[in-house]
Every structure is written in C-alpha cells, then in structure tokens.
Amino acid sequence: MRKHRRWWIILTLACFSLAWSGCSSSEELSSSDAESTQEDGAFTRVDKEESIIPETEEPVEIEVVEDEPAAEPQNVPVQTPAGTPETVEHEVENVAPTQPAAAPKTGAMMWSVQLGAFKNESGAFQLVEELKKKFNQPVYKRYDAVTGYYKVTLGSYQSRDDAAAFKLDVQSNGYPDAFTVQVAR
Numbered sequence: 001m002r003k004h005r006r007w008w009i010i011l012t013l014a015c016f017s018l019a020w021s022g023c024s025s026s027e028e029l030s031s032s033d034a035e036s037t038q039e040d041g042a043f044t045r046v047d048k049e050e051s052i053i054p055e056t057e058e059p060v061e062i063e064v065v066e067d068e069p070a071a072e073p074q075n076v077p078v079q080t081p082a083g084t085p086e087t088v089e090h091e092v093e094n095v096a097p098t099q100p101a102a103a104p105k106t107g108a109m110m111w112s113v114q115l116g117a118f119k120n121e122s123g124a125f126q127l128v129e130e131l132k133k134k135f136n137q138p139v140y141k142r143y144d145a146v147t148g149y150y151k152v153t154l155g156s157y158q159s160r161d162d163a164a165a166f167k168l169d170v171q172s173n174g175y176p177d178a179f180t181v182q183v184a185r
Helices: 002-024 031-040 121-134 160-172
Strands: 074-079 086-089 109-118 137-144 148-155 178-182
Touching: 002 109, 109 121, 121 137, 121 148, 148 160, 160 178
Parallel strands: none
Antiparallel strands: 074 086, 109 148, 109 178, 137 148
16 A cells, blocks of 8 residues: 555656646747747737737728619520520619508518517517507518527518618618518518
8 A cells, every 4th residue: 555655646746847847838938039930930929018000190081881772683584586595684773662562472472671680589579569669561570490580570562672662761760780581471
C-alpha cells in the first residue's frame, strides 16, 4: 500500500512541475519577436486600448436611399410554329388597388401581405387582434410545418400588383417590414 502511495505522490509532483515550467506559449512576445512573427504572416497581439480604425476629423455623410419596387419583366415561354419554345419579355404595369376577393376558392393561390412570423401561437394571435382593429381586411394565421412558425398575413388579392399596392399602405401605417407573399387559400 505504501508503494502505491509513493508512486502516486511522485507522479503528481512530476505533473505539477511539468505544468508550471513547460508552458511558455502564454508569454508575451518581445518587440523583436513580434516583428519577425508579423513578417511570417502569423497573428499579432492587439491591445484593447489600441484603435485599429483610423479616426477622422470630418464627419462622414451617409446617404439613405429607399428601394422602390420596380416592375420586373416576366419571362413567358411561347410556342413557335416550329415547336421550339421562345421567351418573350414584357413589362407589368402597376395597377390601382382593388378590393380583395370576397370568397376565397379552395385550393387556389392568393397574394397577401405578411406582417409577422412567430414561434409561439400567442404572439401570432396578438398580432391578428391588432390587425383586425387597424385594417378592414381579412387576417390569416397559418402554421408552416416546414419552418415551425405561425405566419400572419393580411388581405387576399388575385394579383401581385394589387397586393404590392396594399403593402405600401400597410408599411405607411406602422409595419415597415411587411412584404407580399403568395399563399394557398
């Protein structure tokens, strides 16, 4: 029993002595070592007080530009008499907003404006109630099993242009992150 205890003590002391004397990687580099390491392409130490971004005396002017939704040309395949498809580009005009569809058809697609996506259903319900008070439009809450989010949309439009026009109205009424989506009815 005493032999095992002696070996244990010797082994423990040897480990401690190696740990205390063998670690030199945490030592700071002298200035000559730092310069040679810099030339080798290795990283050098940067003190927290040292600024790496140059300070300027003049203020920098930043221009904020808001993106306007531009009408995108749509590519539509057209059959030619020879039977080879040909792509024709044409521009889509912005149309004044129309009333949403009265009764949605089952299985059809509609355009709507999405205002939120929530992990918990209570957050989605809160937004639904808020939107019902602010807008005279149908409000939809649906669960997306792919993402795991409850998505809240507002309005039901046949065309993307009508939904885009309504989106601008929604954004001007306090929901700047609103965007158009196409969803099943």
